[in-house]
Amino acid sequence: MKINNLDTIIESGLCVGCGICQSLAGRETVTMEVSPDQRLRPRTKKPLADVAFQKIVQVCPGVTLRGPTKDQAGPAGTTHNTFGPITCLYRGWASNENVRFHGASGGVLTALATHLLESGKVEAVLHVEASAEEPIMTNARVSTSARQIYDGAQSRYGPGAPLTKVHHLLDANCVFLVIGKPCDIAAIKNLARFDERVETQIPYMFTMFCGGLPSLQMPSDMAEHFGVKVNELSRFRFRGDGWPGLTHMETQDGRSFDLTYQECYLSENTPWTYDAQFRCKICPDSIGELADVVCADDGSVLENEKPMDRAVPGLSIIISRTPKGEVLLRDAESSGAIVLESLSEAELVTMHASHIPRKIGWPARTLGLVLAGNPTIKVRRFRRAKAILASGPIDFLKNLIGTFRRVRRGVVVEVGFNKS
Template structure:
């Protein structure tokens, strides 16, 4: 079984900070040269075996399946989305709240309702540095504790940026109250493991809200987008990754950059790096995660990338609800402060099909590649198996190469003061990936067209 030190050596630390929280004299979260936070061992003392049970990438911890079964033993389970009490698409009816969110405003809406009803005293979520004075210098975002509706609203929207729970969990250890935790799947898993191991009292964090996750980004993602618009790395003082553009579908959003001299919005289509499937600036750990729908969270919330919803530029959420309190709150507010439509589990799966495929078939393929090279294999809920077909294998191999190399290549460009250093080194890899994915798509469409033609000829022949 892997120690936390081995997880770090194998570049499979996602920066959750559970180890620092549990053993601050042994581990500290620090930003590495690749632009993301990871644990570093700061003492020669031996690592206690129990620490391995709180790391979401350690093979000794409980799996998401086991944690979810303990949390909601009576709920039905699906192999793709986990336990589920209700699956919905929805959006806040308050237009200001909806427009302030990354999608339909559901994450902020739930946090506000929990706070308004006195079910929690505060919310742990990611805030811009301007709203959290204790954030370390040079960082754009960090976790903080919000105790008012105004503070909660200031934390709306997605932050594609490396952060950690370590400091904020330490902060609430010394202050009374109950808190809701909002985070990506591996962070929610880490928080559950801390509860399971008695590091956090269960009633201190009664609600955990998960964000449907494609992957996490290093801080270089914001710098890359801004640099293409003439803003050199290190000069940003704010960034909005999800600026809604009301003249186009929700999927065609923009970004907003802030410097002391500029406050401008640009469509994502105007820059390179907009294709999430490329995996630029992805944390390497994300290539070895099998949780898309935050299976340990009381509610898992994402974008409703579905026909009939994506056309609305104001945004719509898809969600899997598990906690009975949240189920009841949504039922009570349905048609009032929240517009809700029930959807099937299959619809939820369709909305995240690409991510699920990459974390199931793609993960099995990556594990098989590691096994063939004699490398350590993290214990996951899929077994190592190469993807079927040369095209799929090539796509997964190229994505892994991009995840492993793009951050370091960008760091080289920053040192050189020349964005072209990054572009010249990454362009061949990205071009190969586009040829593989688009070529595969064209072949599929041609095959479907041929099948349709044959069926039509058969019918006409009758």
């Protein structure tokens, strides 16, 4: 199947919902909207010129994914076979206790973003925040103050398209930081190959380890569990205010409800599912190999290998993947913005072993798509041969056959707007 329009990308299960296509084409031509599958997807409002569409295809991380260059980590860094470029590795947290408590995992990304803004190294921060009008929705946000960054902190387990505002900021000659999912960062890296402004105007990019992006159906079902309709909500917090943080809902008439992390994501007896989009299940980069700084939950605050129900001060695993990311971390520590402690690669691998199956399984899964006649991601520089060797022949065949069968059963298919 040939990719000949945006709906083909959606219907093939490859769209990540980042919003870069809207940014490239303009809102009058492409706009991000909620699809029939309750995911944020691009709707084509006016016919796209072939040149414009081909540029979108070259930048879209659902279609093209280029991994780190051999020298990304610099002469002193290393490239782990599974966890990618590493120039330095820490556990840490925000020095400001309010930021540490408010953020989803120690507040490190919030503290680093604030440090960059207040030190004048960037003029704005592009990130996401909860929608005030529709609390289960996640909106793109351009912050120009520490308070705005703080207000947008905390994890959002659902669709969000921060990249819709990229060209608005580039055209305004703004120097800005991007905080997004790993696939959002991949889109910016793809864009840099065609737009020289990216190198000078986006000096830093941050991301986090990603467990996959669920649809809006999940928070809707969580609210429904308490007899609440989404249009009755005034607030929906996925995580934050302690680690791991309660999922917290408030209604317009003053009611409130909470769910623990285990109730939300680790219990099998719930009326909701973490329905991660198909593109996430074949992703070569759930750990943000292309960013300057990456953060992840620190498993040292687990109890019996599970997040505890009570809130504790958050900790982050912090990985610098570029020399300038390493310099930034040390500057932020020196200025008192963050606290850093040593962390070994062995601890990282142990705490985040759950990412390994996707990191070594993507070659078989993407090949399974091709054999089933489905479009797939064009992947470069993600250590394909090493992933195949680590997977082994049995798991490789299981992943290949499993993906092939899913495609043939129509499991990967989403409904595009031209069929809705």
